[in-house]
Amino acid sequence: MTKSNAKSYWKENIRYVLILMFFWFLVSFGAGILFKDFLNEFKIGGFKLGFWFAQQGSIYVFVILIFIYVYLMNNLDKKYGYDV
Amino acid sequence: MYSLLYEGIGVQNWTYILVGITFSIYIGIAIWSRASSTKEFYVAGGGVSPLANGMATAADWMSAASFISMAGIISFAGYDGAVYLMGWTGGYVLLALLLAPYLRKFGKFTVPDFIGDRYYSNTARFVAVVCALLVSFTYVAGQMRGVGLVFSRFLEVDINTGVIIGMIIVLFYAVLGGMKGITYTQVAQYCVLIFAFMVPAIFISIQMTGNPIPQLGFGGELVDEPGIYLLDKLDGLSTDLGFAEYTEGSKSLIDVFAITLALMVGTAGLPHVIVRFFTVKLVKDARKSAGIALLLIAVLYTTAPAVAVFARTNMIETVSNQPYNSVPDWFKKWEATGLIEYFDKNNDGLIQYVADEKNNELIVDNDIMVLANPEIAKLPDWVIALVAAGALAAALSTAAGLLLVISASVSHDLIKKMINPNITEKGELLAARLSAIVAVCVAGYFGINPPGFVAATVALAFGLAAASFFPAIILGIFYKKMNKEGAITGMIIGVLLMLFYMTKFKFGWFGGGTKDDWWFGISPEGFGSIAMILNFIVSLSIMKLTKEPPKSVQEIVENIRIPINAGKATH
Numbered sequence: 001m002t003k004s005n006a007k008s009y010w011k012e013n014i015r016y017v018l019i020l021m022f023f024w025f026l027v028s029f030g031a032g033i034l035f036k037d038f039l040n041e042f043k044i045g046g047f048k049l050g051f052w053f054a055q056q057g058s059i060y061v062f063v064i065l066i067f068i069y070v071y072l073m074n075n076l077d078k079k080y081g082y083d084v
Numbered sequence: 085m086y087s088l089l090y091e092g093i094g095v096q097n098w099t100y101i102l103v104g105i106t107f108s109i110y111i112g113i114a115i116w117s118r119a120s121s122t123k124e125f126y127v128a129g130g131g132v133s134p135l136a137n138g139m140a141t142a143a144d145w146m147s148a149a150s151f152i153s154m155a156g157i158i159s160f161a162g163y164d165g166a167v168y169l170m171g172w173t174g175g176y177v178l179l180a181l182l183l184a185p186y187l188r189k190f191g192k193f194t195v196p197d198f199i200g201d202r203y204y205s206n207t208a209r210f211v212a213v214v215c216a217l218l219v220s221f222t223y224v225a226g227q228m229r230g231v232g233l234v235f236s237r238f239l240e241v242d243i244n245t246g247v248i249i250g251m252i253i254v255l256f257y258a259v260l261g262g263m264k265g266i267t268y269t270q271v272a273q274y275c276v277l278i279f280a281f282m283v284p285a286i287f288i289s290i291q292m293t294g295n296p297i298p299q300l301g302f303g304g305e306l307v308d309e310p311g312i313y314l315l316d317k318l319d320g321l322s323t324d325l326g327f328a329e330y331t332e333g334s335k336s337l338i339d340v341f342a343i344t345l346a347l348m349v350g351t352a353g354l355p356h357v358i359v360r361f362f363t364v365k366l367v368k369d370a371r372k373s374a375g376i377a378l379l380l381i382a383v384l385y386t387t388a389p390a391v392a393v394f395a396r397t398n399m400i401e402t403v404s405n406q407p408y409n410s411v412p413d414w415f416k417k418w419e420a421t422g423l424i425e426y427f428d429k430n431n432d433g434l435i436q437y438v439a440d441e442k443n444n445e446l447i448v449d450n451d452i453m454v455l456a457n458p459e460i461a462k463l464p465d466w467v468i469a470l471v472a473a474g475a476l477a478a479a480l481s482t483a484a485g486l487l488l489v490i491s492a493s494v495s496h497d498l499i500k501k502m503i504n505p506n507i508t509e510k511g512e513l514l515a516a517r518l519s520a521i522v523a524v525c526v527a528g529y530f531g532i533n534p535p536g537f538v539a540a541t542v543a544l545a546f547g548l549a550a551a552s553f554f555p556a557i558i559l560g561i562f563y564k565k566m567n568k569e570g571a572i573t574g575m576i577i578g579v580l581l582m583l584f585y586m587t588k589f590k591f592g593w594f595g596g597g598t599k600d601d602w603w604f605g606i607s608p609e610g611f612g613s614i615a616m617i618l619n620f621i622v623s624l625s626i627m628k629l630t631k632e633p634p635k636s637v638q639e640i641v642e643n644i645r646i647p648i649n650a651g652k653a654t655h
Contacts, residue, residue, distance in 0.1 A: 067375045
């Protein structure tokens, strides 16, 4: 549990956070808002795709993102011996 | 007996039975889980399991606004309603990834605790206390109002009596049990509210689309008109009456963007949500319980847009161009509460419900859509009563969480940390209970005499949380050189700008203004995003000009980034 150990743990953590935040932004502000009109030209069932992302899809992805983070961080904790 | 059940015992009796049973459960739990120390009172002893904490967080979060108002707002706003759906769920991603694990590691009782210690300053602590009180009081008034609304409609008691009954129940378990009592009642309340929300949604989904899963049903085809999608039909109905297409909405892109961001960031900065993550045992439990909380919240949040579509379609079909004399029973009952209003402008005896205000004859309050939905769809009495019990669970659970934040801010942050650090454990516990009592009374007062700006102040609460806490906490964790001068100035300027903008455009102060005067075309609801960005800019600029924080503080920051030895929450 040295200082450099803590530093590289933090660096890897930040990398995970940035990647996941990118997807967080992509599904909500991207698919649900900025590209909504474009996506609305496609349909799944009775849903226009942009509308679906805004009112359904983004929420499902949010839940998945958090559980991916939980999984990644639990492994990272183990790797660095922080899972006591 | 059989014939009594068969004939039905009536909505009102069912409501008495279900509300009676659920209230007894809450009180029973409160007696079983009394708090005996300040640690139990503030953070439930710090040993709550991630699942229980997830359920409690979900109930804490889903308020009268989520349960009663949200689907109704969406059903009138169509696509634009997505700002609430994404805004109030996306914030949990921020919480799980950026805040909860580190605040848990920090291991204190309240949000002002973190701000005060991280920024080594009682001024910072005081600013945080003021913000926490402001945010929580505006919120809690709305919950009490929700309680009163349900009582008055379903039990036909006076709205004020309803508020007082709600106050007594909350008082009982919040004062007795503190966070410990609240946590376990919230677990029960989650079960009640989610069951109550889902049952009618599933019934109606089967009725209209033949699909028992509402999330899929509202994208499906109609049972009555095979080959036609429900959403296409609603788009058609809406445009026929002069409204915008349901799936398109009418807000500007930038405003939708700003409101969504403000609500997400505000969610992540709300003290009553953050404090829930102090109650779990380990840092990894904080991450996991944020995930569980959002999963449980998502059940309601993905159902609400389906309910909105069902309710909107049903309502238009039931009342549009129908003779007023033959309206169903629920219409008259809601009319009596003033939440449905009908003016026969052209004296033809029919109900013209159209977008054009000059010819529109019907005004339906957002808040009744969820409550009236089972009646509009002619569901059995017990389902209607169940919705009433669920709405009460939603309102009470949130009110209790908020009251705890208020009482902890006073007894712990103000009295223990600032006014009288020598106060005994017993004295502090007593102070916490007394401030909870005072807070309930103030909340009840606002519930009975709602300030005309309740709706405006809820948006204000999110804006304030976004403009104050969020940047201060994020910088406190991710930037160890952040100092007190920067953080305090940032919080104060962020909050003042937010207050200025809200009062200018909501109450007409500082010369007022209309939609055309909005800065960058952003509504007051979305302005929290701008105030937050300004807070970040100010904090960082002031920091560059002032001296860096002491080494000991920088070490604390390095320490909270490592998930081991989280310890129990301490003073």
